[in-house]
Amino acid sequence: MTSSAEQPGADGIQIRDVQPQDRAAWERLYRQYAEFYKEPMNENILARTWSWLLDARHPLQGKVATTADGALLGLAHYRPFPEPLLGKEAGFLDDLFVSPEQRGSGLGRRLIEAVAQAGKEQGWPFLRWITAADNAQARRLYDGLAQATAWVTYDLNLEKGTRGV
Template sequence: MNTKNHPDSATLVLREIRPSDRTQWESLYRQYADFYQSPMNEEILQRTWSWLMSPQHPQEAMVAVSATGELLGLAHYRGFPEPLLGQEVGFLDDLFVLPGHRGGGVGRSLITAVGSIAERRGWPLLRWITAQDNAAARQLYDRLAQPTAWVTYELTPARPGLASP
């Protein structure tokens, strides 16, 4: 990896997303969707952006910014109720770092920043998922957190006009 693309930790700024970040955020989020081979369109981008910009919506975002103002990575997170704990906990929905800046501490810094938010808010844990074959990210995650024994399932609710299995 080209170390000149890795920001010096002293020059990396972690902050909440701002309205002026829209264009760079959109580029990052499109790349994130491409990585996971997830469909992306203007409607999804607009809806997600509106969530991030609304103080009433639980979805929030942290960005990693270089000394030159380039967004190098993003983290989308939110609180959610955990009935077995009787408390709200944190969930890291999306984490993405530009490919040329991976391995330089940007992802770790974003997770640590969201972890600090979790601590300030009294969330007893921060949870996230990743693809089983996302080996590079899992190396980082295994250093920062404990993997769980839980298996994730998804159910697509029946839609009108579609036959049930």
């Protein structure tokens, strides 16, 4: 995990690394994130993901947006990945979620900027992420921060079998 944290803004909100005391609030937000993407969520997934976030030896890292009294308003999960064509590790933003009542407040941007700063500190040449094509609100934010790529993403399901494999 990185140790960087932004100073609280005028609104009293701080972006910082996830901490052990965040578990219950993080879980509420992460369940909402999974529900938004219509992904199943259960205690095993939550426990494993949380353990990864707190394990300094695991590549997954996390940032949260918190109020002065410690309430969580948003989260970001990210990790390094090898970029063979550059011979370097780059960054991948796996999950970004801001509570619905905070959308449009700039928290998503602040979370991405905090992850980007952590990536700079780790020597990453870029930060990459994907989103659903119909996630218009998020895409407005992303279009203002980063360059959309021409790459098309595929998932080969290794658990259910595939056609022709």
